[in-house]
Amino acid sequence: MTAYDFIIIGGGSAGCVLAERLSASGKYQVCLLEAGPSDKHWSIHLPLGIIELMKNKTLNWQFNSEQECSQNDRSIFNPRGKVLGGSSSINAMLYVRGQKQDYDHWAELGNDQWSFDKVLPYFKNTEHQERGEDDFHGVNGELNVADSRSKIAIGDDFISAAHNAGYPLNDDFNGINQEGVGYYQVTQKNGKRCSAAEAFLTPNLNRPNLTVITDALVQKIIIENKQAKGVCFKRKGKTHHIFVNNEVLLSAGAFNSPQILMLSGIGDKTELAKHNIEVIHDLTGVGKNLQDHVDVMVVTHHKRTDVLAYRPKSSLWFIKQALQYFTKKRGLLTSTVAEAGGFIKSSAELKRPDLQLHFIPAAMDDHGRNNKMLLNYGVSLHTCILRPKSRGTVTLHSNNPSCHPKIHLNMLADEEDQKNIIRAVKVARTILAQSPLKENNGQEILPGEKIQTDEDILTFAKNKANTIYHPVGTCKMGNDGLAVVDQSLKVHGIENLRVVDASVMPTLISGNTNAPTIMIAAKIADDILAKYHA
Ligand SMILES: Cc1cc2nc3c(=O)[nH]c(=O)nc-3n(C[C@H](O)[C@H](O)[C@H](O)COP(=O)(O)OP(=O)(O)OC[C@H]3O[C@@H](n4cnc5c(N)ncnc54)[C@H](O)[C@@H]3O)c2cc1C
16 A cells, blocks of 8 residues: 555645655655646747647646636637646746735635735745845745746837826736736746746655656545545556545646545535535535636737737747747747736726737637637737636536546626626727727727727627636635635535635636746745644
8 A cells, every 4th residue: 555644635736736846855755646648749848839829738637617608609619737746847938926906805805824024925935026026926835927038029118108198107016016017937948938847846756755647537535434545547558546645635726626626525425426526525616617818819910020929930030039949948949939928907097907918920710729720920919807706617528537627618608707898908908909909900800990880890809709727616616605715715515625726716816827837836835844843
């Protein structure tokens, strides 16, 4: 019988941090189980490889939601990393923490250990900020945060246009004030992706007390007398059981963590009964409270030819890009594609930004999978609602762990979200209509110039809006009827089991979710170590 002190399920953003922190002292035997392979593939490390990763079926779970009645019966594509590093190995590498008020709100909801003042030290101690240390930034952490080494020139035009539309400039979205437009900082080191695996796991793979098992699909958590005892997983067709002395830590992400809880008999008893799963603990909130940033794009033809497009370029151009990368680790191959953007208020009366912008120097549609659109020279402005009101669910298709979870995003179901998405389209159009972008803009491709009334804009949004890949909330922390974990992230009603990943956020933060997930794991690792060191 193999036994470890800690078993971590899922080697993503949170799992890699836990593995590092819990194995650091050498006192504990730690096992990390990851469904995907190791992270050797070139597309993970070369930042522009993100274009390949969206389509890659081995490294990306490629979930699709149910047909969403609030979005014209469309099924929405949900990429997630299935590889060491998890979604941090396939994401756009933007380093964003959200707003102070997001965490103070978590505290107001009854999670007093998660106020901004309590989480800031963990943002700082996981960060290596290349610009240096200050009140908001750390230099001793593992996650390398850098200025982008690629600045596609048209990004400057976007920033000037947004400024001309009345929005302030900001060169640090994670400093004292998030509001404004500018270039994002990125989780890269020397022009290569700095995923959670690259930052926290790979440098420590030789620790004798750390076992990492890839291609291991967890089937369920073994629970006896309401206590987690171990984990059952499948690898290369064989079923394995491993056991735990201290705790099982579930870090499989906002879609898979609730799925694994339900497969283990923890969840809403009606849902479990539908799939003939024995109820170990009836916990209504598992898989409820799903939230994501709903995002809409305004796309226009553009005269500048130094944007990304499938157009013939001279062989000299390709040689120049390759040389720049391989000699200096700079240039287009280091691009995250979404280099510039910002956080703005859709109306001056608001106290803090309610919209986020990601500017793309390309005509984009369908998550960049629509190659036809890329035949044009163009630009796209993503705008997402930072604190959406709509709530979705994660349930099961079946009790077979190999089946994808059943995802119902329910985006744009709430009337306030509908009003805000209309405002988002109008704001994006206003920015694109300013100098110096306007002089080079051609015809609008999406929504298209004919779409002007609020009703038509909403129909367009229902037909085209997507997620911007930040699902959270499906195992939320708290003490109310829908809470799955307490503020120490321990599963209500079960001993020796915590959920530690993006699913525990009670509400979506106002920004991208990788750094916040890393912060959550680092903070809870400290709690765990304090408990067992005592
Ligand atoms: C395309 C894309 C772009 C994004 N861009 C950004 C960005 O620019 N900036 C930003 O801050 N955030 C971004 N995000 C979001 C961010 O990456 C995620 O919020 C964050 O990585 C979530 O971390 P996690 O630990 O909760 O889950 P994940 O990192 O997804 O980790 C979960 C891990 O669990 C594994 N797993 C799942 N089920 C099982 C099972 N049954 N058995 C074993 N292992 C299992 C998965 O394979 C995965 O490795 C993006 C996400 C995507 C997909």
